[in-house]
Amino acid sequence: MAEVASKKPLLSKQDRKLVSDPLNDNNPITVQVLGVCSALAVTSNLANSIVMSVAVILVTAAANVTISSIRNLIPTRVRMIVQLVVIAALVIAVREALQAFAFPVYKELAVYVGLIITNCIVMGRLEAFAMANRPFPALLDGIGNGLGYGVILIAVGFFRELFGAGKLLGYKVIPNVIYDFGYTDNGIMILPIASIFLIGIFIWVQRSFYQDLIDIS
Amino acid sequence: MDLINIFIKAAFVENMVLIYFLGMCSFLAVSKTVKTALGLGAAVVFVLAITAPINWLIREYILVPNDLMFLDLIVYIAVIASMVQVVEMVVEKFSPSLYMALGIFLPLITVNCSILGGTLFMITKEYSLVESTVFGIGSGFGFFLAIIALAAIREKIKYSAVPPALRGLGMAFIITGLMGLAFMSLMGLKL
DSSP states (O other), X not given: OHHHHHHOTTOOHHHHHHHHGGGTTTOTTTTSOOSHHHHHHSTTSHHHHHHHHHHHHHHHHHHHHHHHXXXXXXXXXXXXXXXXXXXXXXXXXXXXXXXXXXHHHHHHHHHHHHTTTTOHHHHHHHHHTGGGSOHHHHHHHHHHHHHHHHXXXXXXXXXXXXXXXXXXXXXXXXXXXXXXXXXXXXXXXXXXXXXXHHHHHHHHHHHHHOGGGOOOO | OHHHHHHHIIIIXXXXXXXXXXXXXXXXXXXXXXXXXXXXXXXXXXXXHHHHHHHHHHIIIIXXXXXXXXXXXXXXXXXXXXXXXXXXXXXXXXXXXXXXXXGGGTGGGGGOHHHHHHHHHHHHTTOOHHHXXXXXXXXXXXXXXXXXXXXXXXXXXXXXXXXXXXXXXXXXXXHHHHHHHHHHTTTTOOO
């Protein structure tokens, strides 16, 4: 995030807020409840989480810019279909790129990359932000929300791979000595259910520090 | 008999929400009260039951013969979006109170992954037209049951001493996880 800010010193304070807000106060997963499905499914190891985050950042940013630049031409009655066609075209481009350059990852993620189309983050941000703002803020909003999603995804992937397989990015990190003392990998961490509990715990931790995010209902 | 098996399998053993974790967003967001959960559940059953056979026909008679398979996602999602638009108009016309209660989550059925997931699973499982329809209804019914169960639990848990920071969304996640664990015990069921 610091990288984005330093590359464009012209960013106003408001623009910076667009990128930094979704990282915590308005996080797509833990606060807006968008894009949960894919966060659960693809996080069994760290590498998949990283690929998925990058794909979502690209799609969200590109879709936001596209819709924002044609927002005055879209009739309200058919706007959902227009939005989805734009998203679907972008996702198909990402899918083809993955197939060409990262085939092993593609094989594992094929269904879920397709499901970026129905990742509520993308359409949610289009509805909530891109339809009412100019392309440049929309770009920042897309990047910010993609990053906020990525942070959670990578954290979940980190814990699941660490405790489920004792590895990180495929390398063994928990030394054999510990296994000799009777430590075993936690079987439940491999299942998608683990990520539900992990996100639940993240929400718990986040809201203990930021009390005003607690919803009473 | 086969059809009954497909239905039970889609609704329980391979429950869209609790086993595959698809359609999570609206599942967690709309489950605050049983009443809205009922409305959303019914709408999802309806959309799944209609889009599964329509997408099957389109795939079989338009996409495959004309070698247009690379367009599949766009076509499926367009069918789903138009179906949701129809549902939205019908609900607005015949039940304005439900329309008000569902609010933004009615159009968001379009991006409910369990709908597109239903179409994609139906294709990977190579079902026939009748089987896909039953599969669609079964998956929708599974979603319906799951969201009502979660909503009922959340209504009750309001009166329990949950740690303040875990109240609301955090607890919903953990309940869903526990329900998922319970449903995993059905996985061994051979049908």
